[in-house]
Amino acid sequence: MTGFYGEHSKVFVSVDCIVFGFDNDKLKLLIGRRQMDPGRGEWSLYGGFVREDESLVEAANRVLYTLTGLTNLYMKQVGAFGAIDRDPGERVITVAYCALINVKDYDENIRKDHGVEWVSIDEMPKLYSDHNEMVRKAITLLRRRIGTEPLSFNLLPELFTLTQLQHVYEAILGEEIDKRNFRKRVKSLDFIEKTEHIDKVTSKRGAILYRFNKEMYGADTSFRL
Amino acid sequence: MTGFYGEHSKVFVSVDCIVFGFDNDKLKLLIGRRQMDPGRGEWSLYGGFVREDESLVEAANRVLYTLTGLTNLYMKQVGAFGAIDRDPGERVITVAYCALINVKDYDENIRKDHGVEWVSIDEMPKLYSDHNEMVRKAITLLRRRIGTEPLSFNLLPELFTLTQLQHVYEAILGEEIDKRNFRKRVKSLDFIEKTEHIDKVTSKRGAILYRFNKEMYGADTSFRL
DNA sequence: CCAAAAGTGTTCCGTCTACACCCATGG
DNA sequence: CCATGGGTGTAGACGGAACACTTTTGG
Numbered sequence: 150m151t152g153f154y155g156e157h158s159k160v161f162v163s164v165d166c167i168v169f170g171f172d173n174d175k176l177k178l179l180i181g182r183r184q185m186d187p188g189r190g191e192w193s194l195y196g197g198f199v200r201e202d203e204s205l206v207e208a209a210n211r212v213l214y215t216l217t218g219l220t221n222l223y224m225k226q227v228g229a230f231g232a233i234d235r236d237p238g239e240r241v242i243t244v245a246y247c248a249l250i251n252v253k254d255y256d257e258n259i260r261k262d263h264g265v266e267w268v269s270i271d272e273m274p275k276l277y278s279d280h281n282e283m284v285r286k287a288i289t290l291l292r293r294r295i296g297t298e299p300l301s302f303n304l305l306p307e308l309f310t311l312t313q314l315q316h317v318y319e320a321i322l323g324e325e326i327d328k329r330n331f332r333k334r335v336k337s338l339d340f341i342e343k344t345e346h347i348d349k350v351t352s353k354r355g356a357i358l359y360r361f362n363k364e365m366y367g368a369d370t371s372f373r374l
Numbered sequence: 375m376t377g378f379y380g381e382h383s384k385v386f387v388s389v390d391c392i393v394f395g396f397d398n399d400k401l402k403l404l405i406g407r408r409q410m411d412p413g414r415g416e417w418s419l420y421g422g423f424v425r426e427d428e429s430l431v432e433a434a435n436r437v438l439y440t441l442t443g444l445t446n447l448y449m450k451q452v453g454a455f456g457a458i459d460r461d462p463g464e465r466v467i468t469v470a471y472c473a474l475i476n477v478k479d480y481d482e483n484i485r486k487d488h489g490v491e492w493v494s495i496d497e498m499p500k501l502y503s504d505h506n507e508m509v510r511k512a513i514t515l516l517r518r519r520i521g522t523e524p525l526s527f528n529l530l531p532e533l534f535t536l537t538q539l540q541h542v543y544e545a546i547l548g549e550e551i552d553k554r555n556f557r558k559r560v561k562s563l564d565f566i567e568k569t570e571h572i573d574k575v576t577s578k579r580g581a582i583l584y585r586f587n588k589e590m591y592g593a594d595t596s597f598r599l
Numbered sequence: 600c601c602a603a604a605a606g607t608g609t610t611c612c613g614t615c616t617a618c619a620c621c622c623a624t625g626g
Numbered sequence: 627c628c629a630t631g632g633g634t635g636t637a638g639a640c641g642g643a644a645c646a647c648t649t650t651t652g653g
Contacts (some may be wrong), residue, residue, distance in 0.1 A: 153464055160385070161379050199385065211569075226453055228453065239379055242387055242424070244454045311633090328633085329617095352623090353631075355631095552643070555643070562602080576604075577607055578603065579650040582605090602651105602653090608645105610645090618633100618637100620634090620635105622631105624631100
């Protein structure tokens with residue numbers, strides 16, 4: 150016996166990453182075909198086992214980095230999943246983490262190397278094991294938090310138009326929002342600041358680009374959008 | 375190699391229970407002196423290791439039943455905690471569950487047998503390992519949910535007065551609530567129903583006892599209090 | 600008769616909602 | 627010149643917050 154808890158049994162622990170992106174006015178999820186047994190070939194979230202020398206958060210960040218080449222991503226724990234037979238192979242308890250990334254920051258080659266794809270959340274296939282449940286829970290979490298936490302900016306480039314921002318809200322909440330009311334609320338938030346730049350890509354007239362000011366946000370506590 | 379994931383390492387997984395009660399107009403937490411090494415004698419949540427033949431939820435329910443003799447308790451997962459050295463003994467990943475119980479249902483003898491006590495959440499001592507963080511997170515979770523989920527009834531006897539109910543809200547939210555506004559809102563909820571019974575214990579005049587009607591609640595979706 | 604808790608309505612203010620038209624420009 | 631997306635204001639409804647006095651009865 151090497152330690153204090155020798156009489157108890159150990160179990161595999163993994164982390165699974167629910168990676169959301171935003172593209173073409175839709176909320177997208179990053180999934181791939183599972184490349185190992187059991188369940189080889191099924192659609193699945195990307196995950197990995199927790200190593201002895203890393204915390205859960207570190208494991209999740211490592212897996213995310215492996216998958217995307219990106220660090221310092223917005224990430225939140227969704228919860229632990231521990232049904233006995235949730236994994237058809239052996240018993241594995243998993244902790245799901247939800248990450249938000251800007252699709253444009255994600256190198257297409259890295260994506261292809263991992264054999265993962267962006268699928269629209271309203272066209273989600275059946276996923277491996279209990280992964281669908283994790284995704285559902287992650288979406289619920291996003292919906293609950295988007296009104297009180299500045300999530301949306303993680304899905305957008307640094308500079309964005311108000312229309313883009315509105316579309317992020319609509320994609321997450323799954324409902325349409327009145328343009329004038331939305332812009333009125335945004336205007337009342339001092340941490341969404343107008344820049345001098347104009348986007349001429351999506352409209353002929355051009356739209357003012359805005360930026361999320363992190364410092365400003367730190368100042369004002371708990372907003373509503 | 376007996377299975378699919380043999381090359382990966384396993385880890386101890388435990389569940390820790392954050393048990394809240396309500397007594398003397400205060401939100402209370404159930405903690406005890408840790409009875410094993412390491413950390414023997416420190417204030418701690420009550421927990422246990424997850425066995426091979428039970429899910430996380432089952433483990434949490436077993437631990438709760440062992441501790442309280444009660445089943446079918448209101449219980450929610452708070453989250454997984456997985457810092458490498460969070461436990462001073464060996465590496466243990468733990469999943470925290472928060473439960474709400476009616477103090478009166480808890481047999482004092484069972485309580486004493488386990489050497490646990492109710493402490494007011496504003497007099498909480500330093501707890502073992504990262505248990506304080508778990509409690510903080512559980513309270514945040516309660517505060518967030520109490521407005522949208524019928525939590526409070528789990529902390530009260532089946533019949534309760536409106537003043538008691540209000541005190542539960544005040545204890546959880548940590549702020550005073552206007553009596554008239556509170557009662558106005560309660561009256562608008564059809565799943566909190568008046569009974570014919572009168573409580574003469576806490577007031578000379580007597581107060582009408584109410585009951586939470588679970589069926590009614592199922593009907594109306596998502597309230598606000 | 601008085602202390603202690605129960606019970607009860609109204610007004611005000613701020614916030615959310617609904618709603619329609621003009622603007623600038625590239626093709 | 628027209629199609630496309632950008633940008634703007636107001637009025638009414640609704641919900642939340644503030645606020646004080648009367649009732650009952652046990653001791």
